[in-house]
Amino acid sequence: MPQFPTRFLLLSSCLLMLIGCKSVYKNLKPAEGDVREIKKFAPDFTRALYKTEVDVIGGHHLSGLLFIKTLPDKSVRMVFSNEMGFKFFDFEFKPDGGFKVYYIIKQMDKRPVIITLQKDFELVMMRKQNQATGYLRKDENFMYYVFPQEKGANYYITNKAGTELIRMERSSDRKPVVQAIMSGFHNGIPDTIGISHKNFKFNIGLKRIEKNDAQ
Amino acid sequence: MREMIKDGIRFFSSPLERGSEGNEREEGCVSTRDLRMTQKHTPPPLSRGESHRPLLFKLVMALMIVFVSLNTQAQHPGYTQLTDLTKFKQQFAEVAQKTNSIKSDFTQEKSLSMLSDKITSKGKFWYHKPDMLRMEYSQPFSYLMILNKDNVYIKDGQKENKVSTRSNKVFKQINKIVVDCIQGTALNSGDFKSAVYESKGNYLVALSPINKQLSEFFKTIEITIDKKDYSVSTIQMLESSGDSTTLHFTNKEINATIPDALFAIK
Numbered sequence: 466m467p468q469f470p471t472r473f474l475l476l477s478s479c480l481l482m483l484i485g486c487k488s489v490y491k492n493l494k495p496a497e498g499d500v501r502e503i504k505k506f507a508p509d510f511t512r513a514l515y516k517t518e519v520d521v522i523g524g525h526h527l528s529g530l531l532f533i534k535t536l537p538d539k540s541v542r543m544v545f546s547n548e549m550g551f552k553f554f555d556f557e558f559k560p561d562g563g564f565k566v567y568y569i570i571k572q573m574d575k576r577p578v579i580i581t582l583q584k585d586f587e588l589v590m591m592r593k594q595n596q597a598t599g600y601l602r603k604d605e606n607f608m609y610y611v612f613p614q615e616k617g618a619n620y621y622i623t624n625k626a627g628t629e630l631i632r633m634e635r636s637s638d639r640k641p642v643v644q645a646i647m648s649g650f651h652n653g654i655p656d657t658i659g660i661s662h663k664n665f666k667f668n669i670g671l672k673r674i675e676k677n678d679a680q
Numbered sequence: 681m682r683e684m685i686k687d688g689i690r691f692f693s694s695p696l697e698r699g700s701e702g703n704e705r706e707e708g709c710v711s712t713r714d715l716r717m718t719q720k721h722t723p724p725p726l727s728r729g730e731s732h733r734p735l736l737f738k739l740v741m742a743l744m745i746v747f748v749s750l751n752t753q754a755q756h757p758g759y760t761q762l763t764d765l766t767k768f769k770q771q772f773a774e775v776a777q778k779t780n781s782i783k784s785d786f787t788q789e790k791s792l793s794m795l796s797d798k799i800t801s802k803g804k805f806w807y808h809k810p811d812m813l814r815m816e817y818s819q820p821f822s823y824l825m826i827l828n829k830d831n832v833y834i835k836d837g838q839k840e841n842k843v844s845t846r847s848n849k850v851f852k853q854i855n856k857i858v859v860d861c862i863q864g865t866a867l868n869s870g871d872f873k874s875a876v877y878e879s880k881g882n883y884l885v886a887l888s889p890i891n892k893q894l895s896e897f898f899k900t901i902e903i904t905i906d907k908k909d910y911s912v913s914t915i916q917m918l919e920s921s922g923d924s925t926t927l928h929f930t931n932k933e934i935n936a937t938i939p940d941a942l943f944a945i946k
Contacts, residue, residue, distance in 0.1 A: 512797070514799060514820070516821050516837070518836075518839075526839065526841060528823075528834075528836040528837075528839070530799060530821075532792065532795075532797070532799055534795050534797060536795065542792075542794070542795050544792055544795070546790065548801070548817060548821070548823045548825075548836075549788070549815075549825070549925070550788060550790045550917070550925030551897070551925075552919065552921075552923065555921070555923075567794070567921065568919075568921055570896075570897075571896060674820045674821055
């Protein structure tokens with residue numbers, strides 16, 4: 466039986482791979498309801514200024530101000546600068562789902578960086594939610610509002626009753642790539658937003674500066 | 681992909697250190713540069729027998745009118761350009777030399793032209809010759825920045841950060857601009873092409889960066905100087921996008937005693 470060890474190895478590694486590839490969402494069960502319900506948690510950034518903290522690989526820390534405003538044509542502009550006014554980027558999220566870079570400093574002007582930021586904020590802003598392909602799932606504790614994307618899906622996780630938004634996830638087919646939270650809504654604008662990447666260190670924390678003070 | 685993102689986001693630690701080739705916008709993203717592209721047009725061919733001279737003459741005249749009006753009126757209403765800078769430079773340098781320290785309040789206005797909005801912040805400003813600067817923002821957020829020679833200290837809420845200028849060149853550049861503007865060295869630094877204008881009560885120094893790194897961030901930097909005491913009252917940094925950041929200095933105290941401890945980086 467000289468072949469046995471090889472076969473055994475092959476078989477066991479295949480098994481391991483299968484276990485490794487198992488989706489964390491696999492045990493979710495179908496649920497009844499309307500996926501459109503999640504829209505009630507969608508932030509309405511009429512005008513908001515956030516103190517922003519960014520932590521990146523290598524222990525680097527960056528702080529600044531993120532200004533978000535909805536323009537009369539319903540597009541949402543997002544400008545990130547440091548406290549002294551030095552601008553890092555200026556993005557536009559159009560009402561038709563389009564995205565435009567008005568400005569980005571040369572050092573950040575790289576496709577993966579722009580796409581990462583775009584997708585992260587689209588998750589939080591609850592864009593790219595196709596009602597036709599969206600569906601509901603549940604487990605013992607939570608409801609999952611799932612919106613398939615070009616790659617993977619965006620998950621919005623609420624309590625069972627659907628009254629509280631627990632977290633948001635941008636996921637590959639198997640596991641979350643990004644987790645985000647949003648809380649403390651005042652007139653549709655959240656006080657706190659947190660975005661955290663699972664595969665590498667890239668965390669964004671936003672804390673709202675009161676509107677009255679910011680003007 | 682992961683490596684690319686890692687590589688891409690390392691800018692955070694050293695925004696000005698890394699260069700990238702090409703500014704081409706990737707697929708799916710549109711650059712404003714494309715939108716603002718000036719339309720080049722070819723003049724219609726001259727008809728047979730038409731002389732070149734009148735056309736050229738008209739063109740030169742038109743261009744001259746445009747240039748003159750741009751330089752004096754349109755750009756800086758109420759100001760006329762100084763042709764002889766010797767006196768101004770001399771007086772400004774004299775005052776700058778006598779200025780050992782400045783203590784002032786400041787208001788910072790970030791104007792976002794396309795958003796028709798402003799972000800205003802306020803704080804206190806201390807400067808001591810030759811390269812010590814403290815800017816303490818108190819409204820609407822608290823943020824402290826101390827520049828002492830080659831070191832930058834940042835206190836951002838509860839977070840403290842000591843940065844060597846090597847790893848944070850953005851601060852170094854901004855601080856250098858502020859210091860150069862206050863000391864008047866920007867006029868002769870070689871980093872800028874300068875033009876000086878005067879009105880009844882003020883001088884206005886317009887600096888256009890020659891340095892490629894700087895010109896990526898600022899189209900011009902305009903410094904308003906009070907004729908009364910040759911002190912800087914505003915510094916406005918204009919970006920090519922039309923956005924700008926303006927620092928207004930009020931309650932200025934020249935040569936007030938400033939404790940060294942204010943610039944100490946622990």
